[in-house]
Amino acid sequence: MLPSPRVTLTAAGDTVTVLEDPEVDTYDFTIDALEKIVERCAADGDRNGYFAAMYLAVTNTVRQRSREGHFEDAPNMQRFVIGFAGRFLDAMTTWRAGDPCAEAWLAAFRAAQQWRPIILQHLLLGMNAHINLDLGVTAAEVADGRSIEAVRRDFDAVNDVLGELVDGCQQALGAVSPWLDLVDRIGGSGDETIIRFSLVAARRQAWSVAERLAPLSEPERGRQIAAVDANAARVARFVEHPGVHASALLFAVRIRERAEPAEVMRLLAGVRPVEH
Numbered sequence: 001m002l003p004s005p006r007v008t009l010t011a012a013g014d015t016v017t018v019l020e021d022p023e024v025d026t027y028d029f030t031i032d033a034l035e036k037i038v039e040r041c042a043a044d045g046d047r048n049g050y051f052a053a054m055y056l057a058v059t060n061t062v063r064q065r066s067r068e069g070h071f072e073d074a075p076n077m078q079r080f081v082i083g084f085a086g087r088f089l090d091a092m093t094t095w096r097a098g099d100p101c102a103e104a105w106l107a108a109f110r111a112a113q114q115w116r117p118i119i120l121q122h123l124l125l126g127m128n129a130h131i132n133l134d135l136g137v138t139a140a141e142v143a144d145g146r147s148i149e150a151v152r153r154d155f156d157a158v159n160d161v162l163g164e165l166v167d168g169c170q171q172a173l174g175a176v177s178p179w180l181d182l183v184d185r186i187g188g189s190g191d192e193t194i195i196r197f198s199l200v201a202a203r204r205q206a207w208s209v210a211e212r213l214a215p216l217s218e219p220e221r222g223r224q225i226a227a228v229d230a231n232a233a234r235v236a237r238f239v240e241h242p243g244v245h246a247s248a249l250l251f252a253v254r255i256r257e258r259a260e261p262a263e264v265m266r267l268l269a270g271v272r273p274v275e276h
Contacts, residue, residue: 027063027078030085034059037092038269042262047112048092049261050119051126053268054169059085061161061272071157080142080154087134102229104129107236117240118254119177119264123169124198124239131162131202132232136209137225140216148214155210159203161273166196168271175267176259183253 034056041049062081071077091105101109108125111117117125135155143151170193173180184193209228213221241247 027059027066027081030082030089031056031059031063033089034085037089038265042265045261047117047122047261048109049265050112050122050268051108051130052088052092053265054123054165054271055085055088055126055130056269057165057169057271058161061165062158065157065161072153076142076151077154077157080138080151081158083142084130084134084138084158087138088130091129102129102133102232104133104229104232104236107233107240111236111240116251116254118180118183118250118257119173120180120183120194121239121250123173123195123268125236127195127198127202128232128235128239131199132205132209132235133225133229135202135206136213136228139206139210140213140221143210143214148211151210152207155207159199162199162203163196164273165271166193166199167274169195169268171274172264172267172271176264177253177257179253179256182249 034052037052038049038056040046041052059081062077065071066074066077088105091101092109094101095105095109100106108122108129111125112122135158139148139151139155142154213224216224242250
């Protein structure tokens with residue numbers, strides 16, 4: 001079953017409905033929707049465009065992999081990616097309309113209106129909502145009554161792309177956040193950057209959520225999703241307010257971030273896997 005109908009924003013603020021139609025639910029349509037969000041955010045200086053730009057890079061990479069024949073079941077992979085992206089697009093549209101959205105996304109969107117969070121915090125807030133909440137929900141929905149293991153391959157493929165883009169994303173951040181390495185030295189794990197460490201942890205959490213949600217009825221699933229959202233919202237509060245000493249370090253990093261939001265988005269949207 002394809003994802004529910006989706007509504008997303010155009011750069012002008014109009015709406016476009018994504019129907020449950022294989023000729024409409026395409027990588028191209030999703031990429032176009034993400035590009036329009038990034039364009040609007042760049043024009044407005046809206047830091048919500050940081051995560052959207054990074055996510056655009058992810059979706060472009062998945063589309064390219066699909067065209068190159070990397071996925072055994074390309075149509076199913078497309079449904080998974082479109083459903084996953086649709087949750088972010090829905091959240092953005094709902095929030096801009098002034099309607100209630102998931103608490104984890106609300107935290108990310110509100111933080112983007114503040115000066116203080118560094119670029120990395122904005123990305124981590126978006127990743128928290130989209131992976132800790134949305135990815136597990138998407139996997140459970142796409143399973144559609146089948147064993148959750150039936151979507152494990154697609155789940156892993158999306159995560160593999162995310163992992164491959166980490167180094168490129170880190171390079172982009174280094175160009176606009178000169179003191180970011182201080183944060184990685186303190187908050188990373190061994191040789192891992194905070195982004196990679198957070199991604200690994202979120203991936204485990206997302207699969208745990210998918211396994212928990214897949215066998216549930218719709219009402220039960222709704223209650224569990226609310227609980228997952230509440231947990232992700234708690235993570236978001238820690239990401240934004242990690243304590244006095246960490247916040248002081250982040251403030252020093254933030255002072256050194258002088259790039260305009262549009263330039264940050266341009267760099268993030270252009271990230272591609274780094275060849276080693």
